[in-house]
Amino acid sequence: MTTVTERDIRLLRDALGPLRDREQVAERLLESSAKHSFDPDKELDWDAPIEDGKWFWPPELVSLYDTPLWRKMSEEQRMDLARHEAASLASLGIWFEIILMQLLVRHIYDKSVTSNHVRYALTEIADECRHSMMFAKMIQKGEAPAYQVPRVYHNMARVLKTVSTTPGSFAATLLGEEILDWMQRLTFPDERVQTLVRGVTRIHVVEEARHVRYAREELRRQMVTAPRWEQEFTRLSCGEAARVFSVCFVNPQVYENVGLDRREAVAQVRASGHRREVMQSGARRLTDFLDDIGVLRGVGRRLWKSSGLLA
Numbered sequence: 001m002t003t004v005t006e007r008d009i010r011l012l013r014d015a016l017g018p019l020r021d022r023e024q025v026a027e028r029l030l031e032s033s034a035k036h037s038f039d040p041d042k043e044l045d046w047d048a049p050i051e052d053g054k055w056f057w058p059p060e061l062v063s064l065y066d067t068p069l070w071r072k073m074s075e076e077q078r079m080d081l082a083r084h085e086a087a088s089l090a091s092l093g094i095w096f097e098i099i100l101m102q103l104l105v106r107h108i109y110d111k112s113v114t115s116n117h118v119r120y121a122l123t124e125i126a127d128e129c130r131h132s133m134m135f136a137k138m139i140q141k142g143e144a145p146a147y148q149v150p151r152v153y154h155n156m157a158r159v160l161k162t163v164s165t166t167p168g169s170f171a172a173t174l175l176g177e178e179i180l181d182w183m184q185r186l187t188f189p190d191e192r193v194q195t196l197v198r199g200v201t202r203i204h205v206v207e208e209a210r211h212v213r214y215a216r217e218e219l220r221r222q223m224v225t226a227p228r229w230e231q232e233f234t235r236l237s238c239g240e241a242a243r244v245f246s247v248c249f250v251n252p253q254v255y256e257n258v259g260l261d262r263r264e265a266v267a268q269v270r271a272s273g274h275r276r277e278v279m280q281s282g283a284r285r286l287t288d289f290l291d292d293i294g295v296l297r298g299v300g301r302r303l304w305k306s307s308g309l310l311a
């Protein structure tokens with residue numbers, strides 16, 4: 001007869017623990033998805049005209065806010081810049097979401113198709129499909145162009161989304177989701193903002209809260225269970241992702257498109273204390289969490305600091 005030792009029980013519990021926990025988290029997220037999911041085509045009035053005198057993005061969240069250049073700009077030019085930045089951020093959001101969809105598909109490829117965890121991942125992919133279409137419609141409605149990230153980062157992400165490890169994928173996901181989410185939480189209640197933009201950001205905030213939860217729980221598990229090299233690699237790749245993220249955040253073409261000097265605008269944004277504060281506040285909830293689970297160490301931490309997102 002085999003004797004079951006304390007150690008066996010502990011090993012079994014450790015092996016089952018994270019997975020059972022994973023199923024419970026996914027079950028709750030599926031319940032919430034069933035209750036609070038939106039069809040942007042039906043939910044929002046896409047035929048309503050653009051409102052005069054309303055912003056496409058809160059001015060304080062516009063990159064040049066409170067810089068010497070901003071003070072010289074007319075109100076009309078500021079609002080124009082806000083409209084282009086909203087389109088630039090929505091384009092960035094679509095880029096992230098398309099990457100995320102592929103990461104999620106890769107994540108579930110080897111997992112049980114009947115598990116809650118996989119069912120929830122598929123639900124999230126469906127959310128992101130609706131979001132990307134919604135953002136694209138918003139860009140068109142604002143009559144701004146779709147802003148692509150620089151070619152080199154577009155191609156870098158092509159490699160990342162194909163080969164990244166599971167914890168690396170979820171860390172990048174959080175980076176893409178949490179900072180934009182922080183801005184959107186300030187946007188949807190703001191009465192100075194276009195009704196359509198408020199509607200778009202409200203839908204996104206509600207549905208995104210689940211995505212953040214899913215990614216956080218999985219990353220937390222992964223930082224305990226993944227092999228050491230993978231944990232190290234996650235710290236490094238997450239720091240690099242933060243650096244790329246801060247470079248790509250607002251496409252500098254927006255400045256040219258509203259008649260500003262691109263180099264001067266970029267330099268002023270870089271020197272802006274207000275902007276640094278906005279970006280660091282937006283990232284704080286995420287950096288606190290990453291610090292907590294041990295992602296912000298060593299070279300990774302230095303990369304985070306060089307991105308300007310971590311004080």
Ligand SMILES: [Fe+2]
Binds near residue numbers: 127128132204208
């Ligand atoms: Fe989304």
Ligand SMILES: [Fe+2]
Binds near residue numbers: 208
């Ligand atoms: Fe998302």
